[in-house]
Amino acid sequence: MKKFTQVMMMCLAPVAFGQTNYTVNAQGTSWSPNDLTIDLGDSVTWINNNAGSHNLNGTTATYPQNPQSFGMATVGTNWTFGKRFNVAGIYMYRCDPHSAMMTGKVTVVDPSLGLGDNAVSAITFGPNPANDVITIQTKATDFNVVIYDMAGHQVLSENLKNKNELNISSLKQGTYVIEIRAEGTILQDKFIKN
Structure with a gap:
């Protein structure tokens, strides 16, 4: 046996x-x-x-x-x-x-x-590419957003409480990685700053 x-x-x-x-x-x-x-x-x-x-x-x-x-x-x-x-x-x-x-x-x-498209779609952001503001859609009212440049350096970090817009006007044009943490879910994705 x-x-x-x-x-x-x-x-x-x-x-x-x-x-x-x-x-x-x-x-x-x-x-x-x-x-x-x-x-x-x-x-x-x-x-x-x-x-x-x-x-x-x-x-x-x-x-x-x-x-x-x-x-x-x-x-x-x-x-x-x-x-x-x-x-x-x-x-x-x-x-x-x-x-x-x-x-x-x-x-x-x-x-x-059961992770995959359904879990990832619990957090979305846009537009991508973006100019000055990224809008984040999530059920959470308090969540963290961290942005890294393509060298892996943190260039922006903000705790969004009761708002869903992140001002990215201080970033230079280029490609970045956005990390959004909300209610135990993490979304990491690339976005382009125009």
Whole structure:
């Protein structure tokens, strides 16, 4: 019976912990695709087939909001890097030499918790791109918003109480990561400041 249980657990492990591998390719100065949503336990393989000199930086030193660090610090050509994602959350990453334009995001959801589109839609924001104000839609009346530049530095932080508009007029034009925390839910996404 013990041996049968062990065999059954080995057969069910890929189902319980994901079994899909996704590929992200370095193409010029961008990742393709640059935005993935995967299940807990799935893996991603980044490939640079001599498409320039790149690295992969998803470290918590660069992106403190990432649930875990990952990456390949060495800049070079013709490399492959793989990671299995065993912690749910949103992972931002970049190529350091091309950090202004070569960024990406992996959203890892736990299907057993029912996370995904329905949970993420509990918090929305817009417009995107935005000029001076971002409007945030959530049921919460008290929530935190933090904005990071693409280097992972915090550039704006505000606790919004009984209001849903965030003034971003002080930010320079560019791409940013917005993190909204409301009632135990976290939304992290990219937005563009015009």
